[in-house]
Each structure stands twice: as C-alpha cells, then as structure tokens.
Amino acid sequence: EDQVTQSPEALRLQEGESSSLNCSYTVSGLRGLFWYRQDPGKGPEFLFTLYSAGEEKEKERLKATLTKKESFLHITAPKPEDSATYLCAVQPGGADGLTFGKGTHLIIQP
Amino acid sequence: KAGVTQTPRYLIKTRGQQVTLSCSPISGHRSVSWYQQTPGQGLQFLFEYFSETQRNKGNFPGRFSGRQFSNSRSEMNVSTLELGDSALYLCASSPNSYTQPQHFGDGTRLSIL
Numbered sequence: 001e002d003q004v005t006q007s008p009e010a011l012r013l014q015e016g017e018s019s020s021l022n023c024s025y026t027v028s029g030l031r032g033l034f035w036y037r038q039d040p041g042k043g044p045e046f047l048f049t050l051y052s053a054g055e056e057k058e059k060e061r062l063k064a065t066l067t068k069k070e071s072f073l074h075i076t077a078p079k080p081e082d083s084a085t086y087l088c089a090v091q092p093g094g095a096d097g098l099t100f101g102k103g104t105h106l107i108i109q110p
Numbered sequence: 111k112a113g114v115t116q117t118p119r120y121l122i123k124t125r126g127q128q129v130t131l132s133c134s135p136i137s138g139h140r141s142v143s144w145y146q147q148t149p150g151q152g153l154q155f156l157f158e159y160f161s162e163t164q165r166n167k168g169n170f171p172g173r174f175s176g177r178q179f180s181n182s183r184s185e186m187n188v189s190t191l192e193l194g195d196s197a198l199y200l201c202a203s204s205p206n207s208y209t210q211p212q213h214f215g216d217g218t219r220l221s222i223l
Contacts, residue, residue, distance in 0.1 A: 032211075034211055036214075042216050043114070043200050043202075043214035043215050043216045043217050044153075044200070045214070046211045046212070046214075049210075087153065089153075097157075097158055097166050097168060098145075100145075100152055100154075101152070102152040103152065
C-alpha cells in the first residue's frame with residue numbers, strides 16, 4: 001500500500017529561522033512527487049514536482065529535494081506569509097490518484 | 111487564466127439526503143479528480159475522470175459517484191448522506207498526463223446535520 005508520512009506535524013519558527021520539512025514515502029513505482037501549500041479555507045496550491053532521485057527545485061525561499069525514500073522542503077529565511085500547511089503527495093506507478101501525507105502546519109512568527 | 115471553480119462553496123444537508131457538487135476545470139484541462147479532506151484522514155482520493163470516462167477510483171463506497179461532461183466539467187454525487195461525510199470536497203484538474211501537477215479549486219464545504 002502506498003504511504004506518505006510527513007514530519008513534523010507542526011512547526012513554529014521565528015522569522016528568518018531556516019528549517020526543513022520531511023516527507024517519507026513508500027510507493028510502488030514513483031511517477032512523481034508533489035509539494036503543495038494550503039492556506040486556511042483554500043484549496044492546495046501547487047509548488048513543485050520532482051520526478052527522480054537527486055532532483056531539486058527552487059522557488060523564492062523554498063527548495064525541494066528528492067531521494068529514493070524521502071523528500072525535503074527547505075525553507076530559507078522564512079517570512080510570516082510563509083505560514084501555511086505544506087502537503088506532500090506521490091503519484092504511484094499504477095493508475096491511481098495522488099496519495100497525500102497529513103501535512104506540516106508551519107507558523108512563522110514575526 | 112481562470113482557475114478551478116467549485117460550486118457551491120458551502121452546503122448543509124441532513125442525513126439520508128443526497129447532494130451534487132460541481133467543478134469547472136482550468137480551460138484546456140481534460141482530467142478532473144475529486145478528493146475528500148477531513149481533519150482525521152487528510153486528503154483522500156475519490157475518483158478521476160478523463161474524456162468523460164472514470165479512469166481511476168479510490169477506496170470509497172458506491173454512494174460516492176461522479177461524471178464528466180464533454181466540456182470537461184465534472185459533477186460529484188453523494189447519496190444517502192451520513193454524518194461522516196462532512197468534509198471539504200476538493201476538485202483538481204490537470205492537462206492530461208499522470209505526471210503533470212493537479213491544480214485544485216477551493217472546495218465545497220459539506221456539513222451533515
């Protein structure tokens with residue numbers, strides 16, 4: 001069974017304090033790994049797609065990396081507007097929908 | 111470019127009733143997927159439609175069904191509503207391929223009394 005585990009469940013940082021969010025996965029043939037950001041009352045907003053181990057993607061203060069068993073979302077010098085729930089999802093090799101982790105609730109304090 | 115549009119945004123129903131939710135995908139997107147989001151289970155895949163055909167289905171009872179029209183708009187139906195069906199129902203669209211990211215709407219919040 002495909003599984004995605006995100007840690008920590010919640011993280012509180014001071015503005016400017018860099019950190020990393022973890023996404024561990026077990027999947028039968030990975031087609032792609034996706035990172036989303038979700039704000040309260042909104043749907044998930046797409047951030048990155050990673051397809052193979054060693055791949056990295058960057059966008060502003062965010063950088064996503066992928067290994068064979070996990071992905072990291074690195075947040076550098078975060079700002080309060082980076083506060084959100086960050087979701088990781090995998091697209092398995094079969095004809096299934098995305099399998100999501102439970103998310104990391106990130107709070108950046110000014 | 112307009113995003114994924116879901117209607118209605120909020121809905122209140124009672125047990126035993128049925129409900130239909132609507133989703134208009136991003137223009138040009140042919141794949142539409144539906145997800146249920148609850149605090150306890152997170153986001154769970156319901157089903158996916160492509161070219162008016164159900165391509166994939168998650169592990170939900172037959173009370174949950176859907177369809178897609180020729181213009182790629184999709185509807186989701188839940189019959190004989192139960193209290194546990196209270197959730198945020200999210201629709202996502204993608205152009206075609208499984209490896210292309212899905213883009214989500216803001217969901218329909220369904221509350222069952």
